[in-house]
Amino acid sequence: MAIPEPPPARPSPAAVPAVAGVPAFAGIPAVAGMPVRPARRLGGWLGLLPMAVLLTAAFAVPVVSLLRLGFGDGGLSFEHFRRIAEVPLYRSILATTLTISALTTLLCVVLSYPVAYLMATVGPRLRAVLVVVVLLPFWTSSLVRTTAWIVILQGNGILNKLLMGVGLTSEPVAFVYNLSGVLIGMTHVLMPFVVLPLYAALRALDLSTVQAAEGLGAGPATVFVRVVLPLTAPGAVAGATIVFMNAIGFYITPALMGGPAQTMISQVIADNVNRELNWGFAAALSTMLLGATLVIFMLFQRAFGLERLFSGAGTARSGEPFRLTSRGRSAGGVLTVVFGLLVAVFLIAPILVVFPMSLGSSPFLSFPPYDYSLRWYVNFFETSKWFNALIRSLQVAGLTVAGAVVLGTAAAIGLGRIPARWRTAIETLFVLPMIVPVIILAVGLYYLFAPTGLVGTIWGLAIGHTVLAAPYVFVTVRASLKSFDPSLELAALGLGASWATMARRILVPTILPGILAGAVFAFITSFDDVVLALFLTNIRTRTLPKLMYEGVAHEIDPTIIAAAGLIILVTILLMLVNLLVTRRRA
């Protein structure tokens, strides 16, 4: 698992180095001014088609058929909406949801900069370690993560013991079951969505722009504010968009790590779907959430010019990739490194307690355990269900990654080739699966799949996961396309290269970081999903997260911690092998 280096520098006929403060979308004036040729436009629509078909059939149809229930069975009624308007609880829950999501997004962006900076300015081996640190939390189920966090943060938890031992506090601080608990849990798991695009943006930053600014007398702060920040903003905005949309749909983390004041709307929606069986009301709440999110998304697009940022912010890179300049680190840089390391510790903290916890013998998790045993590991290997579920999870995730990468990449490339007036609308439509509560999609897909026999197969689940995952690839590839210079494409085609050759040798290498980041997100989306699996699989096709959640209303089977421990162990071993191999080669 390593994030590839950006493609090698190549000469660019239209390289206009971005200048501090000047938004860099002036990158490719020659091409931007040209009318889109009809053939190119047709290709664009063709690229959009597969994802559009999937989203229509496996997203719009099932979701709309369920959301319709919000307007009454049969006739048109606004009864449910009236209830939402009349009971103040629902407004306050919506406000809470948006506030928590906004705070999480802010925290993710702020905390991601030091980590991304650290990753961009250290040697390749340390960088590989950092990538693993950023991504490891995902490899464990959300149930394991939250459990580990609670062990760390609870009243008599590790952190409080530490703080009181050092003498910083005399009373236990309430870190969990309140707002801080929710923010910690959500920021932790959503941060990679910002770190990766930000890191890619930093690496794509032309070092000569930094050197030029320094040569003109800019201090480190000025360089950051006027060069680094504007040039990395597209990556940060892409990541922040994903985080915000994602955060709105969260309900497991707030339910377990927050208090009642942090009740989020997806909890209420899931409750109405699953417990109250009041699908009409759940549909009305989802419709309201969808409306509110769309308004915010559009305001965001207007304020930050998402489309502008996505489509033309970068210049074709001509110089060296961003790294430390000869000046070395400034005081601020050193501080950033320290902060980046602290954030890395924050990211890895739950993983560090998972191992010792998995070695405890008591079914009640504690840290440190009262006594040690391999009981849960034995359990994992002795009962075939765990291993089978892991294999199913990997199969479904494999199918999902393949589907999402192909559809998302094609759509992202296609979007740049159609007339600009269509782009905002299509872009908005294509990220909708991120906003709609997953349980709505899950129930809708069950109705869609039941007559076809897809329920209970890994195919049905993989289709559902692809719906969720393709938008990630779409967004990340779209962000990386900004550094692709279309004139290169024209040059290649003009020199007689076929479109396939051009794509293979020029287009794909440029956007590879975006594709890979999207693939990682797609994998994670599938590997961590519980809700779709709950509805679309049975005992033969259940995935690891579904198995982990079984019986969770009553107990937490510590075997899930062992399962997480094993996954982490395998990841770390792979990383070590990778490091050894690269060292030998070097």
Place this chain on the structure above:
Amino acid sequence: MKRRTLLTAAVAAWMLLPAAAASAEEMVFASWGGAYQEAIRKAWLEPFAKASGVKFEEDTGPETAKIKAMVETKSVTWDIVTAGGGGLMRGVAQGLFEPITAEMVNQSDVLDGAKNAYGVPSEIFSTLIGFSTKAFPAGGAQPKTFADFFDVAKFPGKRTLPDKPETVLEAALLADGVPAGDVYKTLSTDAGMKRALDKIAALKPNVAVWWSSGAQPVQALGAGDVVMALGWNGRFQAGMDSNLPIAMSWDQQIPQVGYFMIPKGAPNKAAAVKFLNFILKPEINAELSRHVAYGPATKGAWSHIDAKRAERLPSTAERLKNALFLDIEWWAKNGAKATEAYTAMIKG
């Protein structure tokens, strides 16, 4: 290059491996997995297969929403599903379950509070007070009643309560002196509901955790984050069995019943009916409590349970004297409103 193609093909082939094919002629039992389903398997499913020759298969995750989806799309694959009283009643309201008549299953031995026209009771579990024996050691004053739970002066320290109103509203009124027989009558009035909510609101500053999963109160008690919890006897028992410093009080409790139902359109209804009759046989019915700390919902089963095991179970005749059964019909009617009011109170 060739090797890579081969590898790709192998991976692709592996991805396409079909799941094992289903065998015919069986009964499918769907429940919540984990230790609970394991107990049912050992106590009832395996003996049933041996006695009747009916092969059983298991599935997990019988969410009411999924049952509804199955019934409405006529793709029911489950013959027996399990749920608490709330799930049962909400399913009944939507017509998801087959009625279970006296001709199908003889339920004459079932406790009155547990009888239902659409389900066969599988077990009784209770909501009661669990407390930390570190905070309230044996020998000193220990909390016994719901009044003690709400009395912060007498028993100081943090509490944990469910984040849903079921059992909490009842406990609050009982603590406030409402006789058990009048609790639901009182709750049905606006003033009574307010009385219950006010009682809970007064305790709010001392509530550290509003739990959403049954494992949480035990975790919080064990870690010392709270000194008292309103939770399920089976979970407290599991904590005590793992030597956590926990005890529970049987002086006052709100029992709930778990049910087995047949979804409408179940493919093997006849086998399911056979199974339901099988688990009501007294000696068989008693078996489940061997594996989990849930009590039988029949009278006959008790003659097959020794005193030592009965000590762990909520439904002994003695303990049911201080019990107020959760009224699932009341909750079916008033649940949505009560949940709204409760959520608003704990959030506000």
